[in-house]
Amino acid sequence: xxxxxxxxxxxxxxxxxxxxxxxxxxxxxxxxxxxxxxxxxxxxxxxxxxxxxxxxxxxxxxxxxxxxxxxxxxxxxxxxxxxxxxxxxxxxxxxxxxxxxxxxxxxxxxxxxxxxxxxxxxxxxxxxxxxxxxxxxxxxxxxxxxxxxxxxxxxxxxxxxxxxxxxxxxxxxxxxxxxxxxxxxxxxxxxxxxxxxxxxxxxxxxxxxxxxxxxxxxxxxxxxxxxxxxxxxxxxxxxxxxxxxxxxxxxxxxxxxxxxxxxxxxxxxxxxxxxxxxxxxxxxxxxxxxxxxxxxxxxxxxxxxxxxxxxxxxxxxxxxxxxxxxxxxxxxxxxxxxxxxxxxxxxxxxxxxxxxxxxxxxxxxxxxxxxxxxxxxxxxxxxxxxxxxxxxxxxxxxxxxxxxxxxxxxxxxxxxxxxxxxxxxxxxxxxxxxxxxxxxxxxxxxxxxxxxxxxxxxxxxxxxxxxxxxxxxxxxxxxxxxxxxxxxxxxxxxxxxxxxxxxxxxxxxxxxxx
Numbered sequence: 001x002x003x004x005x006x007x008x009x010x011x012x013x014x015x016x017x018x019x020x021x022x023x024x025x026x027x028x029x030x031x032x033x034x035x036x037x038x039x040x041x042x043x044x045x046x047x048x049x050x051x052x053x054x055x056x057x058x059x060x061x062x063x064x065x066x067x068x069x070x071x072x073x074x075x076x077x078x079x080x081x082x083x084x085x086x087x088x089x090x091x092x093x094x095x096x097x098x099x100x101x102x103x104x105x106x107x108x109x110x111x112x113x114x115x116x117x118x119x120x121x122x123x124x125x126x127x128x129x130x131x132x133x134x135x136x137x138x139x140x141x142x143x144x145x146x147x148x149x150x151x152x153x154x155x156x157x158x159x160x161x162x163x164x165x166x167x168x169x170x171x172x173x174x175x176x177x178x179x180x181x182x183x184x185x186x187x188x189x190x191x192x193x194x195x196x197x198x199x200x201x202x203x204x205x206x207x208x209x210x211x212x213x214x215x216x217x218x219x220x221x222x223x224x225x226x227x228x229x230x231x232x233x234x235x236x237x238x239x240x241x242x243x244x245x246x247x248x249x250x251x252x253x254x255x256x257x258x259x260x261x262x263x264x265x266x267x268x269x270x271x272x273x274x275x276x277x278x279x280x281x282x283x284x285x286x287x288x289x290x291x292x293x294x295x296x297x298x299x300x301x302x303x304x305x306x307x308x309x310x311x312x313x314x315x316x317x318x319x320x321x322x323x324x325x326x327x328x329x330x331x332x333x334x335x336x337x338x339x340x341x342x343x344x345x346x347x348x349x350x351x352x353x354x355x356x357x358x359x360x361x362x363x364x365x366x367x368x369x370x371x372x373x374x375x376x377x378x379x380x381x382x383x384x385x386x387x388x389x390x391x392x393x394x395x396x397x398x399x400x401x402x403x404x405x406x407x408x409x410x411x412x413x414x415x416x417x418x419x420x421x422x423x424x425x426x427x428x429x430x431x432x433x434x435x436x437x438x439x440x441x442x443x444x445x446x447x448x449x450x451x452x453x454x455x456x457x458x459x460x461x462x463x464x465x466x467x468x469x470x471x472x473x474x475x476x477x478x479x480x481x482x483x484x485x486x487x488x489x490x491x492x493x494x495x496x497x498x499x500x501x502x503x504x505x506x507x508x509x510x511x512x513x514x
Contacts, residue, residue, distance in 0.1 A: 119145045119162050120243060123155045123196070124169035124208065131208075131231065133167065133239070144243065152192070156199060165204040165243050165250075168196050168225075170216055189216060190223050197224045204250035206242055208234075226250055273301035276336045280309040285317050286385065288507040290479045292486055296327045296446065296500045303500035304331035305444045306339040310346055315383030318346045321442040321504050322376040322395065330368050337366050338374060338419075351380050352391055352429035360419045373420035377442055385508045386436065389429045394418030396445055396461060399468060403437035407469045409461060439477065440506045441468070446499035447485075452492050459492060478507060 122133050133146050147163070149155035151172070159166075174191035188194070193207060207220035207228040217228030226246035229238065280289050295303030304324035311317050320342050324331040341362045345355050356376065363374055375395035381388045390398070390410055397412035416427035434440070448464050451457065459467075464485075471484050482503055490496060 117143045117145045118164045118243065118247065119147065120165050120167060121155065121158055121163045121203075122146060122148045122167045123150075123152070123172065124148075124167070125150045125172060126169075131234070144240070152195060152199075155196070159200055159203070163200075163203055164247050165206060166196060166200060167206045167208055167229075167239075167243075168193060169231075170207055170209045170213070170220065189213075190220055193220055193223055193225060202250075202254070204243075204246040206246050270301055273332075276302055278306075278308045278339060282309060282311050282317065284315075285311045286508065287317060287381075288478055288509070290482050290505040290507075292482045292501070292503045294446075294486070294497070294501045295332070296498055297329075297332075300329075300332070302332045302336070303327060304335050305446065305500040305502035306335035307442070307502050307504045308339050308343055309504065309506070310343055312347060312349075317381040317385075317506070318351070319379045319381070319440075319442060319504060319506060320346075320376065321444060321502055322374055323444045323446075323500070323502075324374045325372055327500060331372070334363070334366055334368075334372070334374070338363060338376075342378075351378070352389065353427045356391060356393055356416070356419065356427040357425075360425070363420045367420065373418045375418045375445075379440065379442065381434070381440075381506070385434065387431060387433050388440075390432050391427050391429050392416060393427055394421070396443065396448065399441040399443070399465060400434065401439040401441075401468070401472055402435040405435075407439075407465055407472060409465065434508070437510045438508055439472075439481075442504040444500065444502045446497055446501035447489060447503060449499055450489050450493035450497050454494070459489065464489075477509075478505065481505065 120133070124131060133148070147158045149158050155166075170190065170193060172192045174188070174195070193205070196205060205225045207217060207225040208231055209216045209220070209228060211230045211232050214230075217230070220228050226249045227242050229242055277293065280291075282289055289309060291307065293303075293305070293307075295301065295305070297303055304326055305322070306324075307319075307321040309317065309319045320339070322335065322338060322342075324335045324338070338359060341359060342355070345358055350358060355378065359376070363372075373394075376391075376393040377395040377398060378391045379388050379398065392412055392415040394415065394417055397409045397415070399407055400410055401407035410432055411430060414428045414430050417425045443464075448459050448461055450459050452459055452463065467488055468481070468485060471481055471488075474484075476484055482505055486501070486503070
C-alpha cells in the first residue's frame with residue numbers, strides 16, 4: 001500500500017472516440033490498453049505498476065516535504081527527485097496551483113490533497129504523432145483528463161457537459177461538402193472554428209495553428225476563441241497555463257454576459273414600471289398636486305398600491321387611491337389594471353356606486369385568485385372646489401386640513417366593503433363640504449400601520465392626524481409636507497416600512513381679500 005501523499009495530481013490519459021469511417025491512428029500503440037501508474041514515495045523513487053484498464057489512463061503524483069532546516073523540498077515532481085524550489089519558484093508554483101484549483105472548481109485548501117480534474121477535448125488529426133498532449137501535460141502543473149477526436153464527428157460525440165476546454169487544430173478540413181467561403185468569395189480559413197463555436201457555445205476554445213500562419217491565431221481570437229497557440233512552440237507549462245486561463249476567461253465572459261443581461265432586464269423593467277405610474281391630468285384646475293409612492297417589494301418601482309387624478313370636461317377633479325391585498329408582481333399588475341379602468345370609466349362619466357360596481361367586475365375577472373380584494377377611496381371635487389363626493393370601499397378615510405381649523409378625518413360611517421368581497425355590494429356616495437382653502441390627503445394603510453418604537457403599537461389614523469397637525473403648524477405644505485410625513489413615519493417605525501405606501505395631496509389655497 002503506497003504511503004499517503006500530501007498532494008496528488010492525476011492525469012488520466014486519452015479517451016479515444018472513433019466514428020465508423022475513421023481510420024486507426026498510426027501513432028498510437030497497438031494491443032490491449034493498460035493503466036500505467038507512477039507512484040512517488042517520500043524518498044522520490046518510482047516503480048511501474050500495470051493493470052488492465054479501458055481507456056488508457058496516465059497518473060502522476062508529487063509530494064512536498066521539508067528538510068531538517070524546514071526548507072520546502074519537492075520530490076517526484078517535474079524537476080526530479082529532491083529538487084528544491086526557492087522563494088520565487090515557490091510563489092509561482094503556489095499561484096499556478098491556486099489557478100488550477102479555481103479553474104477546476106475545487107474548494108480545497110492548499111496542501112489538502114483535494115483536487116478536481118479539468119477535462120480537455122483535443123480535436124486534431126496528426127498522423128505523424130508530433131503532438132502528444134498527454135505527454136505534454138504529464139510534465140505540467142495541471143490535473144487534466146484528455147479526450148481526443150480526429151474529426152468533428154468524433155468531437156460532437158465526445159463533447160459532454162463535463163468538458164471544460166477544447167484544443168482545436170485549425171488545419172482540420174472544414175465541415176460540409178465544400179469549403180465555406182467568406183463574404184468576399186475567398187475560402188474561410190476559420191470555418192472549422194466557427195463550426196466548433198456553434199457546436200460548443202459554453203466551452204472555452206483554444207486554437208492551435210502553425211507559426212507559418214501567424215495571422216490566423218489573432219483572427220481566431222477575434223472570431224471567438226479564448227486564446228491561440230503555435231504548434232511548434234507548445235510545451236507542457238504553456239499548454240497548462242493556456243488551458244487554465246481559457247477556462248477562467250470563458251467563465252468571466254459568461255458571468256459578464258449574465259450581468260449585462262440582468263442589467264438590461266432591470267432597466268427594461270424599470271422603464272416599464274415607470275411607464276405604468278400615473279401622470280395626473282389636471283390642466284386648468286386651480287389645485288396643486290403632490291404624491292409619494294414607495295413599493296414594499298425590494299428593488300421594485302411598482303407595488304399593489306395605486307392612485308390617479310384627472311379633471312373631466314365639466315371642471316370636476318376626480319382623485320382615487322387604492323390598495324390590492326398582497327405585495328407581489330401579480331398584485332402590482334392588478335393595481336395598474338384597476339387604475340387604468342378607473343380613469344377610463346371616469347372619463348366616460350361614471351362615479352360613485354356605478355363606477356365602483358364596474359371596477360369590482362374588472363377585479364373579479366382579472367384577479368389570479370378569488371381571495372384577492374382591493375380597497376378604494378374616490379373623491380370627486382366640484383368645479384368651484386368647495387364640496388366633494390366621497391366613496392369608500394373598505395379604505396381609510398382621507399384627511400382634510402381646512403384653513404383656520406385643525407386637520408381631521410372626513411366622515412367614514414358610510415364606508416362600503418372592499419372590492420371583491422361581496423358580489424352584490426353597494427357603495428354610497430357621501431357629500432362633504434371642503435371650504436374655501438384646504439388640503440386633502442389620500443393615503444393607503446401602509447402609512448398608518450408602521451410601528452411606534454420597539455413594541456407592537458401601530459401609528460394608526462389618530463397618530464397620523466397628530467403627526468400631520470404638527471407638520472402643518474411648522475408651515476409645511478405640498479411636497480415638503482409629504483416628504484416630512486414619510487420621513488417621520490419611517491423614523492417612528494425604526495426603519496423602512498414593510499408595506500406599500502402611496503400618499504396623494506391636493507391643495508386649494510385661495511388668498512384672503514382685505
